[in-house]
Each structure stands twice: as structure tokens, then as C-alpha cells.
Amino acid sequence: xTLLAFLFALLGxxxxxxxxxxxxxxxxxxxxxxxxxxxxxxGAILALAACYGLTITGWGVVLGSILAYALMSxxxxxxxxxxxxxxxxxxxxx
Amino acid sequence: xxxxxxxxxSLHTWAGLIVxxxxxxxxxxxxxxxxxxxxxxxxxxxxxxxxSPDRLVTGAMRFLGxxxxxxxxxxxxxxxxxxxxxxxxxxxxxxKGEAPRRGRRRDTQSLVGPDGERVSVRETRGGxxxxxxxxxxxxVPVIWARWFxxxxxxxxxxxxxxxxxxxxxxxxxxxxxxxxxxxxSWLDGHNALAVLALPFHLMITYTGLVTLMTLYxxxxxxxNYKAPxxxxxxxxxxxxxxERSGTPAPLVDPVPLLRDATLRWGGAAVGxxxxxxxxxxxxxxxxxxxxxxxxxxxxxSLTYSGATGRLIWRSPDTGPGAQTAGVLVGLHAGRYAPxxxxxLYFLSGIGGTLMVASGLVxxxxxxxxxxxxxxxxxxxxxxxxxxxxxxxxxFPLAITGYFWANRLLPVALRSRADAEINALFxxxxxxxxxxxxxxxxxxxxxxxxxxxxxxxxxxxxSPLGPRGLVGAAVEGDLRMIAMNLMLLLIGAxxxxxxxxxxxxxxxxxxxxxRPAAASPEPxxxxxxx
Numbered sequence: 122x123t124l125l126a127f128l129f130a131l132l133g134x135x136x137x138x139x140x141x142x143x144x145x146x147x148x149x150x151x152x153x154x155x156x157x158x159x160x161x162x163x164g165a166i167l168a169l170a171a172c173y174g175l176t177i178t179g180w181g182v183v184l185g186s187i188l189a190y191a192l193m194s195x196x197x198x199x200x201x202x203x204x205x206x207x208x209x210x211x212x213x214x215x
Numbered sequence: 216x217x218x219x220x221x222x223x224x225s226l227h228t229w230a231g232l233i234v235x236x237x238x239x240x241x242x243x244x245x246x247x248x249x250x251x252x253x254x255x256x257x258x259x260x261x262x263x264x265x266x267s268p269d270r271l272v273t274g275a276m277r278f279l280g281x282x283x284x285x286x287x288x289x290x291x292x293x294x295x296x297x298x299x300x301x302x303x304x305x306x307x308x309x310x311k312g313e314a315p316r317r318g319r320r321r322d323t324q325s326l327v328g329p330d331g332e333r334v335s336v337r338e339t340r341g342g343x344x345x346x347x348x349x350x351x352x353x354x355v356p357v358i359w360a361r362w363f364x365x366x367x368x369x370x371x372x373x374x375x376x377x378x379x380x381x382x383x384x385x386x387x388x389x390x391x392x393x394x395x396x397x398x399x400s401w402l403d404g405h406n407a408l409a410v411l412a413l414p415f416h417l418m419i420t421y422t423g424l425v426t427l428m429t430l431y432x433x434x435x436x437x438x439n440y441k442a443p444x445x446x447x448x449x450x451x452x453x454x455x456x457x458e459r460s461g462t463p464a465p466l467v468d469p470v471p472l473l474r475d476a477t478l479r480w481g482g483a484a485v486g487x488x489x490x491x492x493x494x495x496x497x498x499x500x501x502x503x504x505x506x507x508x509x510x511x512x513x514x515x516s517l518t519y520s521g522a523t524g525r526l527i528w529r530s531p532d533t534g535p536g537a538q539t540a541g542v543l544v545g546l547h548a549g550r551y552a553p554x555x556x557x558x559l560y561f562l563s564g565i566g567g568t569l570m571v572a573s574g575l576v577x578x579x580x581x582x583x584x585x586x587x588x589x590x591x592x593x594x595x596x597x598x599x600x601x602x603x604x605x606x607x608x609x610f611p612l613a614i615t616g617y618f619w620a621n622r623l624l625p626v627a628l629r630s631r632a633d634a635e636i637n638a639l640f641x642x643x644x645x646x647x648x649x650x651x652x653x654x655x656x657x658x659x660x661x662x663x664x665x666x667x668x669x670x671x672x673x674x675x676x677s678p679l680g681p682r683g684l685v686g687a688a689v690e691g692d693l694r695m696i697a698m699n700l701m702l703l704l705i706g707a708x709x710x711x712x713x714x715x716x717x718x719x720x721x722x723x724x725x726x727x728x729r730p731a732a733a734s735p736e737p738x739x740x741x742x743x744x
Contacts, residue, residue, distance in 0.1 A: 137390075141387075183509075183510055184510075184551075184552075187552075187556065194411055201411065202392070205390075
């Protein structure tokens with residue numbers, strides 16, 4: 122349950138990063154269109170909500186809320202490191 | 216608006232700098248304290264296999280009944296995590312005409328095994344010392360230390376808020392970490408560490424102040440409560456004092472009461488057994504819930520009659536103020552947190568430690584390029600640079616020295632626990648001396664590499680022993696396996712950082728050759744500063 126919640130948090134932050142011009146260019150080569158960006162942000166919010174929903178079902182409201190925040194922090198850090206790593210590799214090749 | 220942001224930027228820089236070194240030490244020691252019990256066990260290799268709490272309480276009762284049957288009160292800590300012995304404390308009967316002695320806990324405490332015998336382990340304060348250090352420091356009076364730590368925490372709060380105002384592109388730069396770009400990378404890294412765990416940093420700093428609020432801001436309490444005891448009674452209600460009757464009566468076995476309490480609390484375990492006036496007809500047994508029973512640091516308790524085992528008192532719900540303070544303190548200490556959450560606390564703590572460290576280094580990185588003569592920087596720059604080395608590389612090395620002293624000092628040494636602590640501060644003093652005497656780069660590389668190597672070698676000391684890399688694995692002692700792997704991992708990380716520093720070539724020369732590449736940067740930097 123916790124692992125699944127973490128994967129949802131990761132998905133949420135990946136979508137948020139891809140919805141941003143700079144990272145989308147670095148990661149997939151082009152910035153997202155306006156509507157696509159909106160869809161990705163909506164998806165990100167759903168994914169983060171799913172993460173929160175899963176943690177509170179598994180751990181109760183009190184512990185689940187704390188855990189959800191901590192998992193989201195960790196997921197954001199992982200996405201940041203991955204984005205940074207990919208960017209270095211791509212710019213190294215190009 | 217830009218003038219305001221500029222002023223916030225200066226505030227951030229200087230509020231962060233003057234307390235940064237102390238904050239780094241507090242953050243690091245506090246972060247390790249999330250694994251206090253495990254560090255305790257790792258530093259006492261004599262402790263044997265894990266025992267059930269019931270057997271430990273029974274053993275502790277037998278020990279206390281034999282050694283101090285006439286004490287005023289007994290206290291038995293019921294361990295929650297893997298333990299093979301339990302801490303017992305007692306309060307001797309007051310002697311007429313003599314003030315009760317305080318602060319001499321060592322004479323009235325013991326570590327007792329399930330057989331009711333004192334467990335003979337090497338004398339050490341283990342992880343408890345790092346925990347105390349993170350708010351009491353050492354060698355200075357505790358009250359001064361707490362005021363000083365509180366001042367630093369207040370400055371930290373100022374640095375966090377002004378840092379958020381200064382960092383105007385929090386959302387645009389949310390996932391940004393540009394590598395190998397000198398100052399830009401340091402700034403990105405500092406921002407990333409700060410923003411990603413911002414709620415943690417705010418929470419830990421604010422709740423840290425709350426833990427000592429009655430020291431820092433006594434006025435509300437002084438105005439409302441005539442005696443300090445009345446305040447503590449409100450914050451932590453108890454069944455009240457009892458008078459000794461003088462009639463002896465046998466004490467009931469507290470172990471069945473532990474089950475009764477757990478049943479009444481809906482499954483929460485007992486963390487502390489307190490027995491007042493043991494052996495007297497008026498004896499009372501008070502059970503306090505374990506830390507895992509809830510976020511709040513103020514925990515429920517039940518009081519039973521010691522002669523009959525009947526429930527005579529249950530703690531009332533405390534008021535909203537006390538409840539809020541309890542939750543805030545609980546959030547800070549994380550004692551309620553199961554292991555998975557404890558790991559996330561630990562990671563966030565490391566993030567905070569690195570955030571402070573990167574902020575300190577950033578101060579010098581930013582100013583190095585503006586120095587009129589980089590070969591001979593002015594006094595202030597040199598002082599900050601050297602203190603950075605002495606703390607950021609020196610304090611982890613000092614803790615490593617503490618761990619090594621635990622392994623190397625003879626077990627029978629007199630006041631051995633103090634000797635271990637002295638080893639920590641001697642190592643630190645030596646590191647500071649290196650920082651001021653050696654050239655900066657040599658000092659960084661030398662201290663970081665030494666710290667990494669010494670950390671990584673710790674699990675290899677007596678590898679077949681119960682806490683060694685192989686010994687713990689053979690016994691299947693998961694917590695000690697994890698501790699050893701973390702020592703190896705963190706040691707490797709220190710060595711990797713040392714290699715990076717050793718290979719680093721100052722950017723000034725490169726950017727002088729390629730002025731075109733560097734030109735868009737300054738504008739960005741000024742804006743972000």
C-alpha cells in the first residue's frame with residue numbers, strides 16, 4: 122500500500138515536471154501544448170490525491186497525512202535528481 | 216519590492232551564517248537521534264538476544280525488589296523496539312533534614328536483564344549523548360545551552376522565512392538542479408534541499424522551539440499558575456501524591472496490568488511502569504502508554520492500587536492547549552513513528568543538515584570570485600571558510616571518533632562514558648586545528664576522506680562479533696545489519712565527496728578563458744540572490 126502510494130506520488134511529480142516548459146524540452150525535446158499541459162496538471166493532482174487516499178486508508182488519517190507528505194517530498198526529490206541526471210546526459214550528447 | 220527582497224536576502228544570508236555552524240551540529244546530532252535506541256544497542260555489543268517486554272518487566276521487578284525494596288518510587292522503561300535489557304530508575308526515600316538530591320541519576324539507575332540481574336555492559340552514553348547534545352550541548356550549564364540553542368532555532372526560523380521570500384522562483388525552479396556549474400549548482404542544490412522538505416524544515420524548527428517553550432516564554436504560565444507544580448499538573452495530570460501508610464503489603468504482579476491497560480487503550484502498548492511506595496499498603500502502579508500509541512508526546516496513563524491491582528485513576532483528556540503542544544512536540548521527536556516513517560524523518564533530517572551545510576559553503580562560493588586577490592582573502596572570508604571546514608567536515612569526524620572510542624577504549628576504564636565524550640570533542644578540536652592550519656583544499660579533502668574511511672571501517676571492527684558486519688548478518692539481527700550498512704554507505708558518500716573536492720578545479724580560470732559562456736550567468740545570479 123505504502124509502495125503504491127509512493128509510485129502515485131512519483132507519477133504526480135513526473136507529470137508536474139513534464140508540464141513545465143524547461144523540463145519538457147530537456148526530457149522529451151519539446152514543450153507541451155496548452156491543452157496537454159492542463160491535462161498533465163490535472164493528472165498530477167489526481168495522482169497526488171490517490172497517494173494521499175492510499176496512505177490514509179492504510180495508516181489512518183493522522184499517520185497517513187504525515188506519511189503522505191513525507192512520501193511526496195521523497196518523490197519530488199527523486200524526480201528532481203532524475204531530471205537533473207537526464208539533462209546532464211542529453212546536454213553531454215548534444 | 217526589489218528593495219524589500221534585497222533586504223530579505225541580506226537577512227537570510229547573515230541570519231543563516233552566524234548560527235549556521237551550530238545549526239549544522241544540532242541538525243546532524245538530532246537526525247542521528249531518530250535511531251537513538253539502535254545506536255544505543257550498537258554501542259553496547261555485550262547486550263544479547265532480544266527479549267519480550269513481559270520478561271523484561273518481570274526481571275526488573277525482581278531486581279528492584281531485591282536491591283531497593285524501600286525506595287520511594289521505581290520506574291521501569293518498557294522497551295518497544297528490539298531490546299535485551301531494560302532501563303530501571305528508582306528514587307530513594309528522602310532522608311529527614313536533607314534536600315532531595317537531583318541530577319545524580321547514575322547512582323539510581325541500572326540496566327537489567329530478564330533474569331533480574333544487572334547487565335554488565337561497557338559504560339557508554341550511546342545515542343543518548345547525541346540526543347542530549349542536540350539541545351543541551353556539553354561542558355556548559357544546561358540552561359545556558361538551551362537558551363543558546365533556542366536563539367539559534369529562532370534565527371533558523373528567520374532564515375527559512377526570509378529564504379522563501381528571497382527565492383522568488385520557487386515553482387519555476389522546483390525541479391531544477393543544474394550540475395557542474397559552480398555557484399549556480401550550489402544555489403540550485405541549496406534551494407532544492409530547502410524547498411523539497413520545506414514543511415519539514417519549518418515544522419522541525421518551530422516544534423523544536425515548542426519543546427522548550429516554558430523555558431523561553433514563561434510569562435503566560437507564570438501569570439496563570441502560582442506554583443510550577445500546578446502547571447505541570449495541568450500539562451501532565453497525575454493521580455496525585457500518596458502518603459506512606461507504614462503498613463506493609465505485598466505488591467501485585469504488574470505484568471497482567473500491562474495487558475489490562477493495552478485492552479483499555481484499544482491496543483496501545485505500555486511504555487513506562489511507575490511504582491510508588493512499593494511494599495506499602497498505599498502503593499500505586501501507574502502505567503503510561505508507549506510512544507507508538509499516538510503522535511502526541513503527552514501520553515495517556517492509568518493508575519492501579521499496588522495492593523489490590525484495582526484501577527483507581529485514569530488520565531483525563533487534557534485541554535486543547537496542552538494537546539496542541541503535545542502533538543507539536545511529538546511531531547518533532549518522531550517517537551510515535553513506525554520504522555517506514557522514521558526512515559523518512561531521517562532522510563528529511565539529512566536534507567536539513569545538507570541544506571545548512573550547502574548554505575554555509577555557498578557564502579564562500581559566492582564571495583570567492585569577487586575577492587580582489589583570491590590567493591590572499593581577507594580575514595572574514597578566511598574565518599568563515601575555516602569554520603566551515605571545522606564544522607561541516609569536522610563534526611561528522613568527531614562523531615566517528617566517538618564511535619571509535621566506544622570500540623577501542625578498554626571496557627574496564629574508569630569513567631569510560633566521559634572518556635568517550637572527551638574523545639568526540641578532542642577529535643573535533645583536532646579537526647578545527649587542521650582546518651585553520653592546513654590549506655583549505657587539503658583540509659577539506661583530508662578531513663572528509665578520513666571521516667569516510669573511519670566510518671566505513673567501523674562495521675569491519677571485530678566483524679564476527681555481534682555488532683560486526685558478518686556477526687550481525689549471521690544472527691539475522693536486521694536492525695544492526697541496517698546500522699552497519701548505513702555506516703558503510705555514509706562512509707562511501709564522504710569518500711565520494713572528498714574525491715569530488717580533490718578533483719575540483721576553481722572555475723575562475725576556466726571562465727576567464729571562456730567569457731562568452733559565463734556572461735548570461737551573473738544576471739541570473741543577482742536576481743536569485
